[in-house]
Amino acid sequence: MANVQSLDPSASPLDYYGWELRRQREANGLRQGQLGEIIFCTGSLIGQIETTKKVPTRDFSERLDAALGTDGVFSRLVGLVLRSQLPTWFQPYAELEARATYISTYQAQLVHGLLQTEEYARALLAVDHPSRVEEMVAARLERQRILQGDNPPALWIVLSEAALLQGVGGRRVMRNQLGRLLDFCDSPWVQIQVLPFSVGQHTGMMGSFTLLRFEDDPDLFYVDSYDQGHMTANPQVIKERSVGYARLQATALSPEDSVTLIARVMEERYGNQP
Numbered sequence: 001m002a003n004v005q006s007l008d009p010s011a012s013p014l015d016y017y018g019w020e021l022r023r024q025r026e027a028n029g030l031r032q033g034q035l036g037e038i039i040f041c042t043g044s045l046i047g048q049i050e051t052t053k054k055v056p057t058r059d060f061s062e063r064l065d066a067a068l069g070t071d072g073v074f075s076r077l078v079g080l081v082l083r084s085q086l087p088t089w090f091q092p093y094a095e096l097e098a099r100a101t102y103i104s105t106y107q108a109q110l111v112h113g114l115l116q117t118e119e120y121a122r123a124l125l126a127v128d129h130p131s132r133v134e135e136m137v138a139a140r141l142e143r144q145r146i147l148q149g150d151n152p153p154a155l156w157i158v159l160s161e162a163a164l165l166q167g168v169g170g171r172r173v174m175r176n177q178l179g180r181l182l183d184f185c186d187s188p189w190v191q192i193q194v195l196p197f198s199v200g201q202h203t204g205m206m207g208s209f210t211l212l213r214f215e216d217d218p219d220l221f222y223v224d225s226y227d228q229g230h231m232t233a234n235p236q237v238i239k240e241r242s243v244g245y246a247r248l249q250a251t252a253l254s255p256e257d258s259v260t261l262i263a264r265v266m267e268e269r270y271g272n273q274p
Contacts, residue, residue, distance in 0.1 A: 007052065013080040018050045020077070024068050025050075039063040055085055055135035058142065082142040085135045089228045096220060096231075098146050102213035104156045106195075106204045106248055109166060111177060112157055114144050115184065115192075120177040123169030147190070156191045158204070158248045159258075164194065164265045175270035178262050185259045193252035194261050202251055203244040211241060 009019035025035050025046070032050075033043030041060070048054035056064075061074035068074075086094055097103065105112055111120060118137060125136045146152060159181075167174055184190040195202065212220040218233040221241050232238075253261060 012052075013077065013084045014052050014055065017056060017074070017077050017081050018052045020073070021046070021064070022050045024064075024070055024073075028068055035067065038067045055138060056081060057138050058082070079142060079145075082135075082139045085132075085139040086143075087227075090224065093222055093224070093229050093231060094143060096212055097143070099214060100153050100212040101215050102154045102156075103210065104213075104245055105210040106158045106160075106208055106245060107163055108160050108204060108208045110163055110168070110208075111159070111181070113140055114147060114155060115157070115181060115190075116140065116144075117173070117177050117180050119173045120168055123173055152189050154189050156193075156249075158193050158195055158245070158252050160204075161194055161196045161261075164262060165269065171270045175266055178266035178270065181262050182259060182266070185255070191255050192258055192262075193249060193255055194258040195248060195252040196261070199251050203247050209241060211238070211245060 007015045007019050009016040025032070028035075030038075031043070032046040036043040036046050039060070040063070045054060049056050049060075056074070056078055058075070058078050061078040064070065064074045065072055083091060083094060103114075110124065113121070116124075118141060121140045122133055122137050125140070126133050129136055147155065164178065168177070181192055184192060195204070207223065210222045212222065214220075219238045219242075220231050220233050221237050222229060222231045224230070252258070
């Protein structure tokens with residue numbers, strides 16, 4: 001196992017977190033096992049995080065701050081650590097998403113990452129990243145914190161009916177995921193519209209895309225693929241995609257009728273199933 005003291009704390013947020021954890025633990029005169037007992041985990045986990053073998057969670061970080069009296073140091077650091085676990089090409093978008101005041105997105109196949117349950121996200125990420133599932137799930141859940149703050153962005157999602165029917169993770173996972181969508185039906189800042197198959201051809205058939213709006217910066221258009229993301233503030237692209245998105249909103253079911261469809265699919269397709 002690597003000696004944590006050989007780590008360069010400036011190498012990455014994860015390296016700095018591990019280095020700082022070791023420093024604070026030793027300053028408090030605690031062995032790994034002793035600290036583990038205080039925050040209800042194993043000493044082995046403490047060692048793995050100190051040597052960057054494991055990625056800390058937000059809950060772990062909050063318990064560390066309470067145990068070591070570090071005044072929120074680790075709770076602040078963990079946001080940087082988890083963001084660094086996102087794919088490199090996706091990190092610039094995630095930073096802008098966290099700053100946006102208005103997010104409008106069309107999702108052609110999947111529930112948007114900001115609304116995914118932990119189990120749904122785990123099932124998706126395990127397909128292509130089986131060795132990094134836990135840290136990638138933690139990073140995705142960290143992204144969702146922007147909806148929980150005092151000033152969350154307005155989020156408008158047009159969701160293809162396909163996303164309701166594509167069985168990700170099995171019936172129980174899908175039932176819980178659709179239930180999560182219904183939980184947002186009373187949110188003043190989140191609106192969900194389902195685009196039913198019955199509309200036929202539509203302007204979103206080229207795939208998912210997102211528009212970000214900011215207080216003082218230009219609007220951005222974003223689309224991703226398997227290994228890269230594309231962002232542009234080109235006014236013509238923004239204009240075309242904004243009109244396209246408005247047409248999707250006009251064609252989709254109303255938010256109220258969308259709730260009815262989501263609830264029906266949840267019960268008829270995924271209800272009372274193992």
